[in-house]
Structures are given as structure tokens and as C-alpha cells.
Amino acid sequence: MATMIQRALLSSALVGAVAAAATCTTTDPCAGPTRCPATGELPFPVLSDYDFFQGSMVEEVPKDGVIPYTVVAPLWSDQAGKGRFIVLPEGGKIDFEAREGWGYPEGSIIIKSFYFDHDRRDPSAGSDTVETRLLIRKGGEWEPVTYLWNEEQTEATLLKVGKRVEFSFIDEDGASKDEEYIVPNLDQCRSCHERSDEMHSLGTVTPQLNFEVEKDGKMVNQLEWLAEQGLFSGALPAVDTLDRFAAPFDADAFELDDRARSYLHANCAHCHRDGGAANKSGIDFLRWETDPEQFGVCKLPAAAGAGAGGRLYDILPGRPEESIVTYRMNSLDPEIKMPELPNRVIDEKGLALITEWIAAMPVKECGVP
Numbered sequence: 001m002a003t004m005i006q007r008a009l010l011s012s013a014l015v016g017a018v019a020a021a022a023t024c025t026t027t028d029p030c031a032g033p034t035r036c037p038a039t040g041e042l043p044f045p046v047l048s049d050y051d052f053f054q055g056s057m058v059e060e061v062p063k064d065g066v067i068p069y070t071v072v073a074p075l076w077s078d079q080a081g082k083g084r085f086i087v088l089p090e091g092g093k094i095d096f097e098a099r100e101g102w103g104y105p106e107g108s109i110i111i112k113s114f115y116f117d118h119d120r121r122d123p124s125a126g127s128d129t130v131e132t133r134l135l136i137r138k139g140g141e142w143e144p145v146t147y148l149w150n151e152e153q154t155e156a157t158l159l160k161v162g163k164r165v166e167f168s169f170i171d172e173d174g175a176s177k178d179e180e181y182i183v184p185n186l187d188q189c190r191s192c193h194e195r196s197d198e199m200h201s202l203g204t205v206t207p208q209l210n211f212e213v214e215k216d217g218k219m220v221n222q223l224e225w226l227a228e229q230g231l232f233s234g235a236l237p238a239v240d241t242l243d244r245f246a247a248p249f250d251a252d253a254f255e256l257d258d259r260a261r262s263y264l265h266a267n268c269a270h271c272h273r274d275g276g277a278a279n280k281s282g283i284d285f286l287r288w289e290t291d292p293e294q295f296g297v298c299k300l301p302a303a304a305g306a307g308a309g310g311r312l313y314d315i316l317p318g319r320p321e322e323s324i325v326t327y328r329m330n331s332l333d334p335e336i337k338m339p340e341l342p343n344r345v346i347d348e349k350g351l352a353l354i355t356e357w358i359a360a361m362p363v364k365e366c367g368v369p
Contacts, residue, residue: 015081041135047156052087052111058129058153060085060113067229069222071208073245073266076339076347078181079116081127084203085111086231093233099243099288100205108137110201114182119170130165131183132156135137135193135201142199144189161185182342191341196275207287210244210267245287248353260357261287263350266296267339276302283314296325298366307336318363320355329354 030036030051037316038049048057052066060083062068069085074082087109088094095103113132115259119125135142147156148163162185171177193199206223213222227236246254254262259322265287271278272285282302284294293299299306301324314329322327328338329351337343 033064035065042138043134043143043158045158046289047132047147050087050109053134057155058149064112065090067101067226067231069204069209069226070213071203071266072211072247073208073262075266076343076350077180078343078345079120080116080130080181083111083113083115086204086226087107088102088231094231096232096234096236098206098237100200102201103204104137104201106137106140108350110204112133112203114181116137116167116179120172121170121174125170128167129153129156130181131159133189135199142193143202144186144193144199146183146186146189148183159183162188163195172338180344182282184342188341191277192270194277195270195273200270202270205261207243207245210239210242211247243288249349256357260353261295263353267347267350271339297361298364305335307338309336313366315361316359316366317361318359320358323358326351326355326358 031054033054035051035290037051038044044050052063053059054061054063062085065087067088069084069086089105089107092105092108094105094108097103102173105348111132111134113129115127115129117123117125117127130147132147134143134145134147137143146162148159148165149156163183165181165183166178167181168176168178190199193202194259209222209226211222212219213225214220215225221239223236223239223242226232245265246258248263248266250260251259264285268283269285269287270276272281272283274284275280283296283299285296289295297317299314300312301314307328308324311322311324311327313322314324316322324339330346331337332344332346334340
């Protein structure tokens with residue numbers, strides 16, 4: 001199985017058509033770049049009914065109107081790789097917003113697939129896709145649906161109840177490992193995507209997409225490229241006037257504070273913000289929050305319970321080992337760990353980043369002027 005990075009454009013398949021008087025060969029438009037989705041009520045029972053991809057579906061070679069995108073600060077998902085796409089209805093356009101809250105037309109679909117490399121030392125060794133999640137715009141709201149891939153990697157079937165999937169791989173040190181991956185149920189999807197009783201897209205926000213990506217062998221701004229694909233209803237503002245997140249692990253290009261704050265936004269702010277599932281904690285991890293106490297510095301925990309681990313502050317400047325944030329990031333105990341879902345593997349790089357960030361803060365005795 002090729003990795004998603006290596007997935008290249010496949011040639012159109014030809015099918016034979018037998019006429020009554022003669023036999024001739026014609027091109028099936030649905031086998032090439034033309035998209036021919038099934039008609040009927042969404043969601044469809046299997047992923048192939050949407051006709052998003054040409055060739056072998058698992059390779060995710062997009063058909064016309066299936067627009068790929070990526071984010072600069074990804075959400076940790078137990079080391080899964082991800083494929084991301086936007087599909088708009090015919091003639092539909094997105095109403096752009098400078099920060100978040102893009103306005104999608106009815107019938108829009110956001111696609112995200114999750115795959116795991118067979119050998120984490122060598123991506124060319126192949127991968128398996130476990131699930132593909134869709135957000136479907138219906139009745140002015142986002143509806144989350146999940147499709148579970150079969151072992152043959154030929155089809156993905158609608159799944160409503162969630163599932164635990166076991167898979168094996170070779171880790172970075174060359175050791176054979178087994179891992180359990182949780183495919184969330186629909187309620188668990190809502191726990192992250194729902195805010196003030198309304199479902200939201202998390203990745204397709206301006207600061208996540210406002211960075212340089214490679215297209216056709218050259219580097220371009222992704223927002224400008226998406227505008228060129230006809231996604232937006234109006235002219236795009238100058239991208240250098242818009243917010244942008246930092247790549248969390250690119251220390252050569254971005255300052256430590258910017259990297260840590262972007263990481264916390266991507267991994268925590270969907271819950272830790274006004275209207276989010278963890279708003280009672282009183283922590284706001286939005287990147288544009290400017291008050292240090294609001295994003296946890298010298299802040300007493302409001303609802304951590306056992307998750308505090310005997311520590312007094314969410315972030316104690318200069319002392320990550322005494323901070324609740326790093327304590328919870330370093331746990332897989334369901335009563336303690338953060339993020340809550342669906343992690344079964346600690347994000348060691350993320351933990352190291354936030355540890356370094358807190359350690360670099362000037363030591364301060366919280367509560368002392």
C-alpha cells in the first residue's frame with residue numbers, strides 16, 4: 001500500500017460497452033476525473049457512493065471539485081497521518097471570514113481520512129487507512145459521519161457506534177508494536193466539534209490555512225491557492241494582513257511562544273474556549289487570547305479534580321513539572337489525560353514543546369504581586 005504522500009494521479013479506467021450490432025470501447029466518465037456521486041439522501045451507506053476519488057479510492061486521488069488542503073498545526077491523533085479535502089455543491093461558494101466562522105453553502109462536505117504507516121522509520125513501506133470522517137452541511141448545520149475501512153482497503157462503510165481497531169507497526173526504533181486506535185462514535189465527534197450547541201469545522205479556519213504549501217512544484221500561499229480554485233464568494237484579503245499559526249515543531253522559522261500557543265490552540269481550544277465542552281475550566285487556549293491568566297498562567301484550576309495531580313496552577317511559570325497542563329498531557333489515565341479523546345498514545349513531541357515553553361517563562365511566585 002502506498003502512503004498518501006506518494007499517492008499519484010492514476011490514469012482513467014476504460015470499460016467495454018457492447019452494442020446490439022457492434023462492439024466498441026467508450027470512456028466511463030465516472031472512472032476518470034469527472035465526479036458522479038450517487039443521488040439520494042445523505043449520508044450514503046458506503047464512501048464510494050460519493051465518488052470523491054479516482055482510481056483506487058484509498059489512494060485519495062481527488063476528482064474534479066474535491067479540493068485538498070492541509071493545516072499548519074495538526075491535531076494529535078495517536079500519530080495518524082491525515083488526508084483533508086473540501087467539496088462544495090455545484091455553483092457553491094464559501095463566505096470567507098478573517099479568522100474563523102467561514103460560511104459554507106448547503107451540501108458542502110469536509111473530508112478527513114486517518115491512516116497509519118506500516119513502518120514509522122520508512123513511509124515508503126506503505127500505510128493503512130482506518131477511517132474517513134465527513135462533515136456534511138445539511139439544514140444549515142454540520143452533520144458528522146464516520147466511515148470505517150475494510151481490511152482489503154477497498155471500501156469504507158458508514159459507522160455510527162464507534163469502534164476499537166487493533167493494528168501493528170514498526171516503531172521509530174525498529175521494534176514491532178501493537179496499538180489500539182479508537183474510532184469515535186457520533187457523540188464523541190460532537191464533544192469536540194460542538195460549541196454553544198452548534199457544530200463547527202475545526203481545521204478550516206483562516207490561521208490554520210494561511211501558510212506556504214507546495215503546488216505543482218512551487219511554493220504558494222494556500223489561501224491564495226484555494227481562492228484560485230474558486231472556493232470563495234468574494235475577493236480574498238491580502239494574506240499578510242490575516243492571522244496565521246506557527247508550525248509547532250519548526251524552531252528554525254518560529255518563536256517558541258508562537259509555536260506553543262499554536263499547538264495549544266490546535267489541540268485544546270476546541271474545548272477550552274467560550275462555549276466549548278471545557279469552558280467551565282476557565283481556560284481559553286485560543287491563539288488570539290492575550291491575557292496569560294486566561295490561557296492558564298498562574299491560574300488556579302476551576303474543575304480539574306483528580307486531574308490536578310496535587311498541583312496548584314494550570315501553568316506555573318518556569319516549573320513545568322509543577323504545572324497541571326503538562327501533568328495531564330503526560331497521562332493516559334481517562335480521569336486525568338488531556339486531550340480526553342481519543343488518545344491512547346502520549347504526544348511526546350507536543351509534551352516536550354509545552355514543557356520547554358513553560359520552562360522558558362520567567363520564574364514567578366503566583367499570587368505574589
